Amino acid sequence: MQAFAQLLDRLSLEPRRLAKEALLVRYFSETPDPDRGYALAALTGGLTFKHAKPAMLRALISERTDPVLFGLSYDFVGDMSETIALMWPRPEDAGLTDAPSLSEIVERLSTSGKSEVPGQVAGWLDSLDDTGRWALLKLITGGLRVGVSARLAKTSIAKQGDLSVNQVEEVWHGLKPPYETLFAWVEGRAGPPETEDPAPFRPVMLAHPLDAEKDLQSLDAGTFAVEWKWDGIRVQAASGLAKSGPVKRLFSRTGDDISRAFPDVMDILDFNAAIDGELLIRGEDGVVRPFSDLQKRLNRKTAGPKLIKEYPAAIRVYDLLVLEGEDLRDRPFRERRQKLEVFVQELDHPGIDLSPMVEAASWDDIAAARSEPGTLLPQDDADAVEGLMLKRWDAPYVTGRPKGLWYKWKREPRLIDAVLMYAQRGHGKRSSFYSDYTFGVWRPAADGDELVPVGKAYFGFTDEELREIDRFVRKNTINRFGPVSEVAHGKDHGLVLEIAFEGLNRSTRHKSGVAMRFPRVSRLRWDKPAAEADWLETLETMLPSLEKAG
Structure with missing residues (x-):
């Protein structure tokens, strides 16, 4: 646990991305399994503890200090984990040699009953120094806030061997902590982790913001497909057939499985494919509803019949990644778009429609569409447009944010x-x-x-x-x-x-x-x-x- 605490402490103080990456690479290379795997899970948001919650931590510190003093201190410090770590009255006879390992903490928090957890956490806090207590509390609350994105953590894993971060992301969602098969692969001790998931998450392709002053002078408008940028949330819908039967999933852009929150969308995934699109709320008349309506469906684990009826979700699709088991991501966008149009037409379901292309032959036409989408779309749909997407017709679907292939040109704020x-x-x-x-x-x-x-x-x-x-x-x-x-x-x-x-x-x-x-x-x-x-x-x-x- 002390090594993990030192890692978090150094990451929180280091502003440079490459320096953070170096710290992670060193930690993962020097730390044995399963501790490093649980550290990776913590950094990527893969750990949750059912019975260890902020309210429990507040109760523990309130039993040991003046609650009013804690409240005033928390108000001043602004971070609950740091406040508790500094105020915790460590017993005089406690020794750091009693500090638990990271894997011991994770495994016991994951298996202990509700009544056992407070005593365990208090005992660990007694055995750790200030930094260790802070790291433990950050681990429990899930709010690490050390400036490390999930992608940066995965990049550091790829650098343990001769792999790209895209290769790691391709297998990521079929793995579980402590990721021992992943480490064995990147270190060359085993082959790629095996997964038979027929509906995995495929890491998304992202766009660069368009710099109008610079990019419009160097780019040829004729080489780009122009699409509307819809004001919803990016999703990927995947469906396939496993030995046990059909498997359907709806993912957020970061790969979180949000299927349970959108059963109305899951009901229409009757295909063997993976599509990329925008999740929107649409009325019976097909009109895109305001983003505030979509927010009523977001951040919920489930959705009841009343909510679904009042705010029906739909996907406006703009890319086709896999069709009938064939991976299309290495094909040019023009070919994927043609297949997508046929796919949506044959699917023939109002819950999945095709995002229309913008007919614009020059930068002047494209700029006009961006400024006044209502001239090309019904006004209700125009209100749901937040800009344009520019995609090279010959571009494959590449994970990450490759230069020169996709651009987003948002409307002026x-x-x-x-x-x-x-x-x-x-x-x-x-x-x-x-x-x-x-x-x-x-x-x-x-x-x-x-x-x-x-x-x-x-x-x-x-x-x-x-x-x-x-x-x-x-x-x-x-x-x-x-x-x-x-x-x-x-x-x-x-x-x-x-x-x-x-x-x-x-x-x-x-x-x-x-x-x-x-x-x-x-x-x-x-x-x-x-x-x-x-x-x-x-x-x-x-x-x-x-x-x-x-």
């Missing part, structure tokens, strides 16, 4: 000027700064104009701007609600933030009645009086036509 109303400290490296901001716009009220919150943002600003906002918050805090500081805001006083966002939907959960998609701070408007910030009616005019009609 919408902008409003809002007033900072509330602030909260961040987590991890930002725990000492007020970095989470709630902002509002003006609306008429019975006793005069008032600011009403319309969103939260916690990125988009530079480190220097973060320090400037933090100073403003500290000097202008007028009230506190637990960890939240109310910042002075009114017609004659307040900080105006220019907020960029991707979309807007009606929301009954927000006082303002609207909800933003991907809001971020675009710039600080020190020059603008708070009285000149935008009004709620300005946002309401931006609502999709379907929401306005409702």
Whole structure:
């Protein structure tokens, strides 16, 4: 456990990607099985412990320290694992030689009953130093936050041998911790892990953002297929036949199996293929519903009949990866598209439709379609478009983000000027700064104009701007609600933030009645009086036509 703790500690302090990769490569090469496999699972989000939850950890520390002191400390530090690790009263007679191994911790947490886990965790915390306690708590809560993506972890595994990260990802979803067959393969001690899964996840192909000033001068518009970029979530649907019968799965773009949450989609996967597309909510009239409707189906383990009826899910498909057992990914996009059109036509199901191509022969035509999709699509569908995808006609389907093959050209973000109303400290490296901001716009009220919150943002600003906002918050805090500081805001006083966002939907959960998609701070408007910030009616005019009609 100590080696894993030291790894997490060094990763959390190392900002450089290549240096993080080197730390991982060294750890996986020096650490024996099964500890390194469980470390890999922790870094890739592959570990969950049924009976070890944050509430249990709070109860343990409350039994050993003043709960009020813990609450104040947690508010200041901003990270529960770090707060408990620092406040834990380690017994004087505890020795570090009693510290458990990582595999022992994982295996016991996975097999112990609910009543046993608190005592086990307390005993481990007693036997570890500050860093070890912090790492243990991060392991339990699943919030490592050390700047390591799943792909970076897999890249470091591939570098244990002569493999590419794409090869590792191809077999990844047929494996389980502690991944001993994977390590044997990458180290050349065995062949590839065997899997007979007829519906595995195929790692997705990703696009580079288009730099209009540079790329439009160097790229030939005629070499690219142009598609709409839909405002849903990327999914992969796979179905095949195993010895035991049909196997169907719906994956997120990162390979998470979300099948149970979308039984209405699973019912229509009656084919032997793997398709790539966008998960959307569509009404009986075929109109794409706002993203806020899709959010009602996301992050749920299951979906009941009422939810399915009110928010029916569908796939708008744009690529065909496998057909009748034949892998098509090495074929050019033009050929895959032709096969896809035939596939969707023969499938003939309203729950899976074909994403239409954009008929545009020049960059001027493409730019016009991006700016005004309503000129080529029904307005309701145009509201669900967030930009364009450009795909080379001759491009194979390549895992990762290869250069020059796929580009995404999103529509310009919408902008409003809002007033900072509330602030909260961040987590991890930002725990000492007020970095989470709630902002509002003006609306008429019975006793005069008032600011009403319309969103939260916690990125988009530079480190220097973060320090400037933090100073403003500290000097202008007028009230506190637990960890939240109310910042002075009114017609004659307040900080105006220019907020960029991707979309807007009606929301009954927000006082303002609207909800933003991907809001971020675009710039600080020190020059603008708070009285000149935008009004709620300005946002309401931006609502999709379907929401306005409702």
